[in-house]
Amino acid sequence: MALPLYLHPFLTLSFIFILYTQTSPHTSSPYIRLPSIQSRSEPVRISVADFGATGDGIHYDTVPIQSAIDACTAAGGGRVVFPPGKYLTATVFLKSGVVLEVQKNATVYGGTRLEDYPVEQNRWYVVVAEDAEDVGITGGGEINGQGLEFVVRFDVRKNVMVSWNRTGACDGDECRPRLVGFIRSKNIRVWDVRLSEPAYWCLHLVQCDNTYIHDMSIYGDFNIPNNDGIDIDDSNNTVITRVNINTGDDAICPKTYDGPLYNLTATDSWIRTKSSAIKLGSASWFEFKQLRFDNITIVDSHRGLGLQIRDGGMNMILDYITKIYL
Numbered sequence: 249m250a251l252p253l254y255l256h257p258f259l260t261l262s263f264i265f266i267l268y269t270q271t272s273p274h275t276s277s278p279y280i281r282l283p284s285i286q287s288r289s290e291p292v293r294i295s296v297a298d299f300g301a302t303g304d305g306i307h308y309d310t311v312p313i314q315s316a317i318d319a320c321t322a323a324g325g326g327r328v329v330f331p332p333g334k335y336l337t338a339t340v341f342l343k344s345g346v347v348l349e350v351q352k353n354a355t356v357y358g359g360t361r362l363e364d365y366p367v368e369q370n371r372w373y374v375v376v377a378e379d380a381e382d383v384g385i386t387g388g389g390e391i392n393g394q395g396l397e398f399v400v401r402f403d404v405r406k407n408v409m410v411s412w413n414r415t416g417a418c419d420g421d422e423c424r425p426r427l428v429g430f431i432r433s434k435n436i437r438v439w440d441v442r443l444s445e446p447a448y449w450c451l452h453l454v455q456c457d458n459t460y461i462h463d464m465s466i467y468g469d470f471n472i473p474n475n476d477g478i479d480i481d482d483s484n485n486t487v488i489t490r491v492n493i494n495t496g497d498d499a500i501c502p503k504t505y506d507g508p509l510y511n512l513t514a515t516d517s518w519i520r521t522k523s524s525a526i527k528l529g530s531a532s533w534f535e536f537k538q539l540r541f542d543n544i545t546i547v548d549s550h551r552g553l554g555l556q557i558r559d560g561g562m563n564m565i566l567d568y569i570t571k572i573y574l
């Protein structure tokens with residue numbers, strides 16, 4: 249692997265790269281509908297502590313957390329609150345109408361054992377919403393995948409990681425859990441939260457619609473392989489703004505596996521990565537349309553923009569890329 253390309257932070261290079269322009273740049277007011285989470289009338293608040301969560305970081309709090317989420321969705325939606333503490337958990341399933349409020353000084357830690365995750369590898373997340381609506385994560389606290397616990401051998405270039413492939417659970421060396429996933433879901437909002445130390449990808453959208461990710465941060469160890477920041481697969485109407493991403497692998501990665509990706513806007517964000525800051529393809533079998541990147545500051549990274557169609561694929565129509573500061 250090449251040595252890091254230490255680019256001067258801020259403004260050594262600023263360029264406008266317009267591949268296709270349909271409308272004039274104006275991303276300050278995103279054109280997507282924003283999630284309706286806050287318009288719910290009397291949202292309930294349920295603390296995981298009321299369901300017996302210890303928050304001691306030693307005992308698994310999976311059952312209390314899941315019970316609080318289930319009670320919250322059954323009550324019509326609201327917030328599930330994590331007061332300050334350390335919450336060790338196996339996979340928890342976020343349900344419709346529920347916003348996780350991980351408060352300041354509260355950290356949700358993902359388990360590091362294979363049995364902490366569902367049988368199917370494509371459901372290996374610490375927190376995952378499947379077929380859900382009006383869901384979110386906020387609160388000022390942190391969700392942490394304990395990625396460093398998956399390191400078999402530290403290496404200045406690239407750490408060697410645990411792979412659960414030996415168990416037959418999956419193939420290849422990327423056989424590790426992701427951190428947060430939204431699958432076939434809509435009206436998603438993630439803000440004021442820190443997503444840290446994924447063992448694999450960090451924030452993953454799959455076939456989602458109407459997602460707003462803002463004012464939050466992502467941190468992955470620089471030497472952990474595959475710890476992508478935000479992967480957006482086959483999803484429409486995604487806005488990413490005022491996000492700080494510092495990771496060892498690609499930071500913002502739109503992909504098309506089973507369907508097209510329309511309307512992705514990423515603005516006013518800061519990225520440091522050992523790989524590409526903005527990376528289109530691998531996985532580019534369907535169209536990418538109306539992608540806008542504006543005012544993205546990229547520091548200390550191997551690559552700013554990566555546009556690949558190595559898997560073949562269809563049209564990539566980028567509305568505009570403007571003001572990328574390297």
Ligand SMILES: *[C@@H]1O[C@H](CO)[C@@H](O)[C@H](O)[C@H]1NC(C)=O
Nearest residue numbers: 331332333351352353354388
């Ligand atoms: C968070 O922890 C810090 C340091 O222990 C403490 O000063 C602060 O009051 C705590 N804040 C909350 C909201 O618990």
Ligand SMILES: *[C@@H]1O[C@H](CO)[C@@H](O)[C@H](O)[C@H]1NC(C)=O
Nearest residue numbers: 409410411413414419420421
């Ligand atoms: C399992 O993962 C290791 C790396 O941890 C890799 O070297 C090996 O090729 C993988 N084996 C299979 C069968 O995928």
Ligand SMILES: *[C@@H]1O[C@H](CO)[C@@H](O)[C@H](O)[C@H]1NC(C)=O
Nearest residue numbers: 455456457482483484507510
């Ligand atoms: C995104 O929009 C396209 C075009 O309307 C549609 O074919 C696709 O199913 C949509 N995807 C999702 C996840 O809604």
Ligand SMILES: *[C@@H]1O[C@H](CO)[C@@H](O)[C@H](O)[C@H]1NC(C)=O
Nearest residue numbers: 279280457484485510511538
């Ligand atoms: C993309 O955004 C436009 C508004 O600019 C909207 O008319 C269109 O329906 C959106 N596409 C999808 C697939 O949601």
Ligand SMILES: *[C@@H]1O[C@H](CO)[C@@H](O)[C@H](O)[C@H]1NC(C)=O
Nearest residue numbers: 490515516517518543544545
């Ligand atoms: C560009 O984004 C940065 C955050 O990375 C923000 O501080 C700045 O105000 C933005 N500039 C404009 C012109 O919006």
